[in-house]
Amino acid sequence: MVSSLAGATSPGPAPTALTPAPFASTLAPPPTAAAEQHVSAQRHAPVSSPEEAATAPAEEGSPDALLIRRAMAEVAPVADKVTSYFYALLFVRHPDLRSLFPAAMDTQRDRLLRALLTAAEHIDNKEVLVDYLQNLGRGHRKYGTRAEHYPAVGECLIGALSKYAAGVWNAEMEAAWVRAYTTISQVMIDAAAADELRAPAWWYAEIVTHDLRTPDVAVVTVRPDQPYPFLAGQYTSVETPWWPRIWRHYSFASAPRSDGLLSFHVKAVPAGWVSNALVHRARPGDIIRLGPPAGSMTVDHTTESGLLCLGGGTGIAPIKALVEDVAEHGDRRPVEVFYGARTDHDLYDIDTMLRLQQSHPWLSVRAIIDQQANQQLPDAIRAYGPWNEFDAYLSGPPGMIRSGMNALRDVGIPSDRIRHDSVEELVAAGS
Ligand SMILES: NC(=O)C1=CN([C@@H]2O[C@H](COP(=O)(O)OP(=O)(O)OC[C@H]3O[C@@H](n4cnc5c(N)ncnc54)[C@H](O)[C@@H]3O)[C@@H](O)[C@H]2O)C=CC1
Incomplete structure (x- = not known):
């Protein structure tokens, strides 16, 4: 499944071969109301705004990182257009991929840019990047993402970037993106393949209790259809039957229990489809889907601090x-x-x-x-x-x-x- 990005690019010479994969969330169908979810746990995770990322000191970093940031800075003011064009390319050229995404794509929009910024920001920081991407690769299994989808995403990504960063785009910059994407995709593909050997892509879970604590906060307890191993402090992604392919993250509200039940605290937020469904619509007996556990906000039992x-x-x-x-x-x-x-x-x-x-x-x-x-x-x-x-x-x-x-x-x-x-x-x- 090696592919080339050639067809997607505008100026410049031919592309480097690539073993594709999407940036972080490109194949991930997520979401809307950002407040509806929280995300990947990391120890002292780098938190910076897109604006900060775009204006990070341009002179520091490897040659590839500099080229990547240069392109990012160029497209930052037209991020919305890049995102729309990317998805348009993807769905026109690969209509079979459309079904991996939620019906309404409006909420998907800025996730790509964020994922790009994150990957671009950390391209020199292999340790953070690898952790992040392995998690994403595993998490993408529940969307039905397969290794062969990654080249399509890579092509369209480069296609969109080369169009909107045309002022600075050249062969060297393209090669840097291809290398980055190759690395990124391979880490995700490998992590998904390893995970396939030991865990399902998702779990079904039946709601067993639904306790409305305030007009907009519910404590929801579910019974997964098979054992669900996780650590206290982690979170998972949840899909309700009412909004197929729209997933939101929720932290587990209890340490692992001997009866195998899991619970979540959900606050209905404005425009939050999943949260409103879980708070106002879900009832005992309803079946939801859970993605794999993720996050590293866990207790370090090797210290006594x-x-x-x-x-x-x-x-x-x-x-x-x-x-x-x-x-x-x-x-x-x-x-x-x-x-x-x-x-x-x-x-x-x-x-x-x-x-x-x-x-x-x-x-x-x-x-x-x-x-x-x-x-x-x-x-x-x-x-x-x-x-x-x-x-x-x-x-x-x-x-x-x-x-x-x-x-x-x-x-x-x-x-x-x-x-x-x-x-x-x-x-x-x-x-
Ligand atoms: N693992 C995690 O990090 C989890 C995060 N969440 C997130 O927590 C949020 C909870 O929402 P609500 O219950 O509506 O909380 P909220 O918006 O009512 O805030 C709760 C409290 O946090 C503090 N706070 C809020 N904004 C602050 C700010 N800008 N600076 C300093 N302190 C601030 C205030 O003391 C406030 O009373 C959601 O965004 C949810 O996604 C929820 C569960 C787990």
Whole structure:
């Protein structure tokens, strides 16, 4: 399945052969309301905005990275056009691929650009890139993506870039993109192939309980059709029967349970198809689909450091899972949870957290209500501490993650001891 990008390119000489693959989410059908989901967990994941990425110092990096960034900077002002043209090319030239994507493509649009920026930003940082792409490769199995689809995506990607970066595009730049895409696609294809040997592409799960905690937050518990291995602090993707091929990420709200059940905290957000369906439509007996587990916001059981956990809104879900995980390991490490919400009505899971606090002397839970405290969650930690012996966990809306990173660094926790979900999607959620 080696292919060439030749046909897709405009100026410049012939292409390098390529073993294709899509950038991050190009074949992934995702989504809309960015707030409806959170994403890939990474330890001290690089969080930068598209604007920052586009204006990153152009002079640093390998020759390929410089060429890639140059093209990115050129297309940044017309990102929407590039994305539309890319999908138009893909579906016209490869109509068989259309069925891998959701019926409504409007929400798909900016994911490609984000994925490109992420890949371009990290092209020199193999460790981060490989982790990210392996995850994507595994995650693409549930969309029905196969190795032979990747060349088509590569062709159309280069086709779209060469058209909109025409002012700077040349043979050298094209070769750099081809090399990058070849690497990217191969990592994804290999990860998917390895995963195929040990796990299904997706799981079916039946909703067993549906607990509406506030007018727009539900705790949904499901029973997967076969064992679902995961770690506390991870997340999965969820597809409902009402919106085929539209997947959203949700963190597991409990550590793995002996009865195999999984639970999620879902907030219905404006224009959030999946979240509204899960909160307002789903009932026990309904069947949803789950993708594989992902994310590295997990407890490091090799250390005895304390855990400082910040959970904002439904971001408390994985924090609860982490607390249960520490309890199950009998570690008795200090765990300090700050649970932030806009009003006291939004503290929908405070009873559970307080019950956990009662059972575990090493656990402290503090509710921070914006209105009452006159400050947002991350600032609250400054009044406590010292925190230099703690690892930190951040879970919540993108703006909270950003200001949480700053607050944590200010109180002496280095970024390599801070874990949180989400790289580029947090950014795209536009805090
Ligand atoms: N693993 C993760 O990171 C998870 C993330 N989430 C995300 O958490 C969000 C939850 O939404 P809601 O419940 O509506 O939360 P929300 O928007 O009501 O915020 C909850 C609290 O976080 C703090 N906060 C919010 N924005 C902030 C900012 N810009 N700077 C500092 N602090 C800020 C405030 O204290 C606020 O009360 C969603 O975006 C969801 O995708 C949800 C579950 C897991």
